[in-house]
Amino acid sequence: MASLWFERAWIGNRWERAARLRIADGRIAAIETGVAANAGDERHRVGLPGLCNVHSHGFQRGMAGLSERRSRPDDNFWSWREIMYRFLDRLTPDDVAAITAQAYVEMLEGGFTRVGEFHYLHHDPAGARYADPAEMTGAIAEAGAATGIGLTLLPVFYAHGDFGAAPPSAGQRRFLNDIDGFATLLDAARAKLSGDANIGVAPHSLRAVTPDELAAVLALSPTGPVHIHAAEQVKEVADCVAWSGARPVEWLLGNAAVDDRWCLIHSTHLDEGEAVRLAASGAVAGLCPITEANLGDGIFPAVDYLTAGGRFGVGTDSNILIDAAGELRALEYSQRLAQRARALLADEAAPFVGANLFGRAVDGGARALGVSAGLAVGHPADIMSLDLEHPCFAGTDDATLLDRWIFAARGGAIDCVWRAGEKRVESGRHVAADAVAAAYRACLDRLLA
Structure with missing residues (x-):
């Protein structure tokens, strides 16, 4: 069972502090809040539902x-x-x-x-x-x-x-x-x-x-x-x-x-x-x-x-x-x-x-x-993390964090994305981005020649 720990996570349409999400079989198996990070947890600053x-x-x-x-x-x-x-x-x-x-x-x-x-x-x-x-x-x-x-x-x-x-x-x-x-x-x-x-x-x-x-x-x-x-x-x-x-x-x-x-x-x-x-x-x-x-x-x-x-x-x-x-x-x-x-x-x-x-x-x-919404036990582990080192988040607090992402960020504010518990985006880039882009460019070069 994998575990993600966030300084704050958007759970039930509000911020929860020190949240651990345990993931099994692509779903959220357990959520704990107000807990310290364990040695085996993957740690991030901000967790949001995809x-x-x-x-x-x-x-x-x-x-x-x-x-x-x-x-x-x-x-x-x-x-x-x-x-x-x-x-x-x-x-x-x-x-x-x-x-x-x-x-x-x-x-x-x-x-x-x-x-x-x-x-x-x-x-x-x-x-x-x-x-x-x-x-x-x-x-x-x-x-x-x-x-x-x-x-x-x-x-x-x-x-x-x-x-x-x-x-x-x-x-x-x-x-x-x-x-x-x-x-x-x-x-x-x-x-x-x-x-x-x-x-x-x-x-x-x-x-x-x-x-x-x-x-x-x-x-x-x-x-x-x-x-x-x-x-x-x-x-x-x-x-x-x-x-x-x-x-x-x-x-x-x-x-x-x-x-x-x-x-x-x-x-x-x-x-x-x-x-x-x-x-x-x-x-x-x-x-x-x-x-x-x-x-x-x-x-x-x-x-x-x-x-x-x-x-x-x-x-x-x-x-x-x-x-x-x-x-x-x-x-x-x-x-x-x-x-x-x-x-x-x-x-x-x-x-x-x-x-x-x-x-x-x-x-x-x-x-x-027709699917489940948000970070909750039993829901798919569809999660994204924000990079609080991004300049748009300088001096942010809970109340303004989402305003800063939506209204003040350019690229790079999203750090990682997990889909059904698998990390598909890391450091802002999809893990298959290069291969997919190469196939896309070859397709468009041919179609638009």
């Missing part, structure tokens, strides 16, 4: 920085999507494995210990099913195994190009399934998983599924996580109203049994009533502030939503820049810009923004991925 990344498209890490050129006067999400379709046209399963592994290395180095992979790239470049319908899923599982990140696989059902069962575009050909084909894919995908990986379903969006198909997809996975894109774009909201008379989140809350298994990704454009009803449903809002800023999506109404008791998790979505603290910082800063005020995502009970954001993201992220 965060869950609730929303990732791993392969998109390979196109990061390739879509920042102005190409037309109305550049927006929809024009970015066409660039993304062109990039994925040529990807093989080996390419997806190499690119996704690089993304997962960066996630672990940045404080994420589990990822929800919203996986929709299923078929070959012509749109034909591989002999193994879960060939691409196997590439995701390979990347997870190579890096050690915890995996919640979210196979995506995608059948149509827009609301009302509109025909798909040519760029969507690699995503498409009917219900029978998706059921076959889902069964094959389950067989690819190992360890404590789990699986859910992801009806892509109300643009891509009909109401009957949504019900059928949910029936294929009656207990796992359910993730869906919702209300990311103003155009999406307007098109949904034209199709159904209701906004996307409004439609889901009125027509699907949305509960605490669900994660509504983005939910950027909520009105006041939707924010209150979504919070009451128990579902998690899956927020990706860096991607949402990069794509010009808009600003999630976080103050109203949290006031109503809503849960949220954070994700890296397009993987344009992978940084757990950066997602939390961008969430708070977006609220400040919108409301021209400060310290908005805090309250009297939790007056320090960093601690409030971090605690909520730990709890909401785990809920969204």
Whole structure:
């Protein structure tokens, strides 16, 4: 049984001093606080639970920085999507494995210990099913195994190009399934998983599924996580109203049994009533502030939503820049810009923004991925340590430590990361970083030549 000893550790959403975590079979077997370090303990200054990344498209890490050129006067999400379709046209399963592994290395180095992979790239470049319908899923599982990140696989059902069962575009050909084909894919995908990986379903969006198909997809996975894109774009909201008379989140809350298994990704454009009803449903809002800023999506109404008791998790979505603290910082800063005020995502009970954001993201992220949250006996030993020798922590105390990490650090603040009890990051670097980066560079050099 291995033991980690921390001067302070974030346990139960508060700091505990002199904490020893005993680890066996990848889980936390015991926690002691207020104890001296033993000779056999591995000693660190600050211990935190790893965060869950609730929303990732791993392969998109390979196109990061390739879509920042102005190409037309109305550049927006929809024009970015066409660039993304062109990039994925040529990807093989080996390419997806190499690119996704690089993304997962960066996630672990940045404080994420589990990822929800919203996986929709299923078929070959012509749109034909591989002999193994879960060939691409196997590439995701390979990347997870190579890096050690915890995996919640979210196979995506995608059948149509827009609301009302509109025909798909040519760029969507690699995503498409009917219900029978998706059921076959889902069964094959389950067989690819190992360890404590789990699986859910992801009806892509109300643009891509009909109401009957949504019900059928949910029936294929009656207990796992359910993730869906919702209300990311103003155009999406307007098109949904034209199709159904209701906004996307409004439609889901009125027509699907949305509960605490669900994660509504983005939910950027909520009105006041939707924010209150979504919070009451128990579902998690899956927020990706860096991607949402990069794509010009808009600003999630976080103050109203949290006031109503809503849960949220954070994700890296397009993987344009992978940084757990950066997602939390961008969430708070977006609220400040919108409301021209400060310290908005805090309250009297939790007056320090960093601690409030971090605690909520730990709890909401785990809920969204169907796993246990935080440092507790029986939970996976998914842990990160902070390096208090980093200049950003000079003069810190318990109250401001998380604020300093989230708002004042650059790189290097995270020292080590353990995933299921195995140390995957040491001195800020993933143990397989060099090998994974070499494969990634070779892949991109070939793809972009």
